[in-house]
Amino acid sequence: METSRPQRLVKRTSTWTGLERLRESFAGRLVTPGDAGYDEARRVWNATADRRPALVAGCATPADVIAALRFARDENLVVAVRGGGHSYPGFSTCDDGVVIDLGPMQEVTVDPDRRIATVQAGALLKGLDTATQRHGLVCPSGAVGHTGVAGLTLGGGLGRLMRRFGLTIDNLIDVDLVSADGRQIRASEDEHPDLFWGLRGAGANFGVVTSLRFRLHPAGPDIVAGAAVWPAERAHEVAETFRQWSISAPDDLTAAFSVFLAGDEFGPDLAGRPVVVIAAAHLGRDSAVARDLAPVRALRPALDTFARISYLDMQTASDDYYAWGRRNYWKGVLLTDLPRATVDILVDRLLAAPSERCGFGMITMGGAIRRVADEDSAFSGRGANWWLTTEALWDDPVDDEAHFAWGRDSLAQLRRVAVATNYVNDLGQPGEHNLRDIYGDARYERLVALKCAWDPENVFRLNQNITPR
Ligand SMILES: Cc1cc2nc3c(=O)[nH]c(=O)nc-3n(C[C@H](O)[C@H](O)[C@H](O)COP(=O)(O)OP(=O)(O)OC[C@H]3O[C@@H](n4cnc5c(N)ncnc54)[C@H](O)[C@@H]3O)c2cc1C
Incomplete structure (x- = not known):
């Protein structure tokens, strides 16, 4: 249902001299506000x-993109840039400003001979995976x-292939973007290499990316995936095995450890x-899979679902659970260690959760990620062993505060034990963390200079x- 147009926006939009001009060429x-489809257009994942x-x-x-950006700047309106709309803190939307929504730009083209994908900036992972799998290729990315x-x-x-093929940025060839002053720029190792360095780890700060090109790798159409499950009473015993096994496994295997409340499907x-x-x-x-999963199966899980499945099915298996x-x-x-105290926190916090869909998951890093030099990109945390998410x-909005408090407290407890650093894509609101600590002094100073x-x-804020000086 459409909501009514707030008075202050009626007043504001009526004073925009540039809107009609923007419409002419857009x-x-x-x-x-007030247009049909406004509520749908402003919706983001969270x-x-x-x-x-x-x-x-x-x-x-x-x-x-250039026209919308110019309009926002001329009208002195705040700019939000939206790709897939998944930002946890809601950075890809705003009150009273302009959302530059890349959603209509979803094309993915694959050159199978050169093993390169060209991806418009509104594409979702499913679009990328579907297009690349048509040629038996993959780009390592995320899990939803x-x-x-x-x-x-x-x-x-x-994501799930990162120990074998690296982070998504490790496969990035170049990026086309619109800069804050409205120019179309290409950044790569050869063109604006400094900007290309910053885009890989702090990339939302420097412009509106319109297209990205990635190196691809042969994989699929199927893959072995699944899970082994135990009651949480066995958490320490399972974590004991996971700790060493997950980081010393061959790069073909990427493992995750999660603690949550089992649903009916279990x-x-x-x-x-x-x-x-x-x-x-x-x-x-299959022979390597049997060898590598043996330590896990030796723990006699209550449920074992490992099987050969389609890569695309694996990549979309959680889509409904994490619905918009x-x-x-x-x-x-990001963790370097996984001491008993961390496992205790995970289980205790699960038992203290305000509702049934609260939990923790950690995915193993290492492998190809660590073979890229730390200083090669702005990404911080290549040395970590696990990426843990709360x-x-x-x-129901009534339950907001209970869930915010649970999440905050859980993280505060985890931070006291074994945190290496943070992944910028899953930080919260500004003010809740210090970016200088996360990037480190040298990297942070370089990013400020780039900004x-x-x-x-600071059009892209x-x-x-990264706040310019
Ligand atoms: C359900 C779910 C699963 C996830 N799984 C993973 C995972 O497996 N691996 C992983 O690494 N991360 C994962 N994430 C985190 C994810 O990487 C971040 O939330 C990421 O920022 C989402 O990108 P987006 O384009 O969907 O989001 P948006 O909200 O559109 O954008 C996020 C930020 O990037 C900026 N941005 C987006 N597009 C552009 C552009 N074209 N040019 C410039 N800036 C832009 C936005 O302004 C905003 O600041 C997951 C998030 C969710 C919600």
């Missing part, structure tokens, strides 16, 4: 980010199909109970913001 769709932009500019071309390629890549890109013995789960994806042959439009509080940390998911060069007025 190939995509411009939606303002329902707690319920904002009312003055204009959602659904861009169909880079020229649209409706995540945006652009936002995920610009922060780093961690069967009558486990449903409703706290469980620990080792999930894994394995790119190898629910309320979410997610944050992550997740809370609920529907001063490319966006001195709705992100994990």
Whole structure:
């Protein structure tokens, strides 16, 4: 149902001299409060980010991006840039400003001979995976199909194939973007290499990315994936095995360790109970899979679902669980160690959760990620062993505070034990963390210099913001 147009926006939009001019040349769709489809156009993944932009500019071309950006700057309106709309804190929307929505730009083209994908910046992971799998190729990316390629890549890109093929940024060839002053720029190792360095790990700060090119690798059409499940009483015993096994396994295997409340799909013995789960994806042959999963199977899980499945099915298996439009509080940390105290916190916090869809998951890093030199990109945390995420998911706004508090407290406890650093793509609101600590002094100073060069007025500030001096 459409909501009525707030008075202050009626007044504001009526004074925009440039809006009619923008409409004349705009190939995509411009939606303002009161227009049909406004509520749909302003929606982002996390329902707690319920904002009312003055204009959602659904861009169909880079020229649209330039025009929308110029309009926002002329009218002195704040700019939010939206790829897939998955930002946990809701950075890709805003109140009273302009959302530059790349959603209409979803084309993915694959050159199978050169093993390169060219991806428009509104594409989602599912679009990238579907297009590349037609040629038996993959680009390592994230674990949920409706995540945006652009936002995920610009922060780093961690996922199920990263130990074998690296982070998503490690496969990035070049990026086309519209700069704060409206120029079309290409950044790569050869063109604007400094900017290309910053785009890989702090990338939402420097412009509106319109297209990305990635190196691809042969994999699929199937892969071994699945999970082994135990009641949470066995958490320490399972974690003991996971700790060494997951980081010393061959790169073909990427494993995850999770703690949550089992749903009905886990069967009558486990449903409703706290469980620990080792999930894994394995790119190898059956004999290698059997060898590498043996230590996990030796722990006699209550449930073992490992099987050869389609790569595309694996990549979209969680899409419904993490559906758009629910309320979410997610944050992550990167760990070097996994001491008993961390496992205790995970189990204790699960038992203290305010509702059934709260839990923790950690995915193993290392492998190819660590073979890229730390200073080669702005991404911070290549030395970590695990990426741990705290997740809370609920529907009723009345329950917001209980879930926010649970997430905050869980992270505060984890931070006291064994945190290396953070992944910028799963930080919360500015003010909740210190970006200088996360990037480190040298990297942070380099990013500030880049920001001063490319966006001195901080037009792109709705992100994990590198503030220009
Ligand atoms: C369900 C879910 C699963 C996830 N799984 C993973 C995972 O497996 N691996 C992983 O690494 N991360 C994962 N993430 C985190 C994800 O990488 C970040 O939320 C990421 O920022 C999402 O990108 P987006 O384009 O969808 O989001 P958006 O909200 O559109 O954008 C996020 C940020 O990037 C900026 N941005 C987006 N597009 C552009 C562009 N074209 N040019 C410039 N800036 C842009 C936005 O302004 C904003 O600051 C997941 C998130 C969710 C919600």
